[in-house]
Amino acid sequence: MNGSRALAGAIVLASLLPLEACFGRGSNAIDSFTERQREEINVVVENQNFYDATIYAIGEGSGRSRLGQVGSNTSKSFELPGRPRSVRFEIRLQAANPFTTYAVTVNPGETLRLTVAADVAMSTIAR
Numbered sequence: 001m002n003g004s005r006a007l008a009g010a011i012v013l014a015s016l017l018p019l020e021a022c023f024g025r026g027s028n029a030i031d032s033f034t035e036r037q038r039e040e041i042n043v044v045v046e047n048q049n050f051y052d053a054t055i056y057a058i059g060e061g062s063g064r065s066r067l068g069q070v071g072s073n074t075s076k077s078f079e080l081p082g083r084p085r086s087v088r089f090e091i092r093l094q095a096a097n098p099f100t101t102y103a104v105t106v107n108p109g110e111t112l113r114l115t116v117a118a119d120v121a122m123s124t125i126a127r
Helices: 002-023 027-039
Strands: 042-047 053-059 063-070 075-079 086-093 111-116 124-126
Touching (some): 042 063, 053 111
Parallel strands (some): 042 111
Antiparallel strands (some): 042 075, 053 063, 053 086, 111 124
């Protein structure tokens, strides 16, 4: 009976070892997640226009990337792809010419706020 208990205990212990490898030592996994969050550049888009807006990011050295679509009179958050030093935004509305903002410098961990105005040429970027 003691032999079978020892064997069962060894089997349970052996089955738990792979879990430690998958989940790390706890604080290391959390630290890398926290570090990645600090490096992300977030963009909050507030669309005050009556048309849906498709937003593109044009990063210095990283090209043009589609962030996504923001419905009329709504807000949506996006993560900026890559790690550009500066970025411009192209705003495309249905039934209007595209508008490109001025370039702003960005730093890891920063959040930019892009407001798409009713008159798209009056759109602004804030930190």
